[in-house]
Amino acid sequence: MPTAPVATRVWLARAPGRRSARELARQQAPVTPCNWGLLWRALRANAGGGAYHRGRPVASVGRTASGGAVIRTADGEREYDLVVGADGHRSVTRELVAPEVRPVPAGYLVWRGTIPAAALRDHPAQLELLESSWVTLGFPGGHGVFYLIPGAATGSRLLAYAVYASPPPAGTAPDAPVSAAYVRDIAEEHFPAEWADIVARGEHTSQALHPVADFVVPRAAEPPSCWPATRRA
Secondary structure, X not given: OOOOOEEEEEEEEEOOOOOOEEEEEEEEEEEOOOOHHHHHHHHHHOOOOOOOOOOOOEEEEEEOOOOOEEEEEOOEEXXXXXXXXXXXXXXXXXXXXXXXXXXXXXXXXXXEEEEEHHHHOOOHHHHHHHHHEEEEEEEOOEEEEEEEEEOXXXXXXXXXXXXXXXXXXXXXXXXXXXXXXXXXXXXXXXXOHHHHHHHHOOOOOEEEEEEEEEOOOOOOEEOOEEXXXXXXX
């Protein structure tokens, strides 16, 4: 599976009273960014001879009288010896393992976007930095993260970013255009000019807005089921 590993994390902020970047710190922080679409393709390609049921959402997971597990879909139900529920923030497996757990809003949102790296040729310094590092831009009440990931086409790359910040003021409609405008305003107000320009660009291949919630689980397994516990979703 194509990845884009880097070994260093660079912390930046906007210089006081200026639009230029000020480096705060560098640290060894190896990460291996990947493209989620390519990740799922690779997992599917390596499923081997196992049965892969595509397009059959799991409605619920339960226990059988004999101590096994039963998975229910629109097509009916089947019994299994073990269920591993790596099924995200809307997990139906978690409902079985820890039914009392409910998401607690974290009080902030995350805006994500991807831009073809080729569209940023006029930002050579930023792209050069991202060749070996992932970048965190701090600002009051939030931060932005920038890194490179492989594109869908062989040899292509995307610049991915995530901006974590407080929600828009009360009364602001949460539709996509307003959300995009709000994150551009955040970048314009808090980011160094060259990084704010990256967020403001129109060549996005994807944009998404996610609320963030905490899940605090007392257990991650209760036979015959287990759920990889996640704090943030």
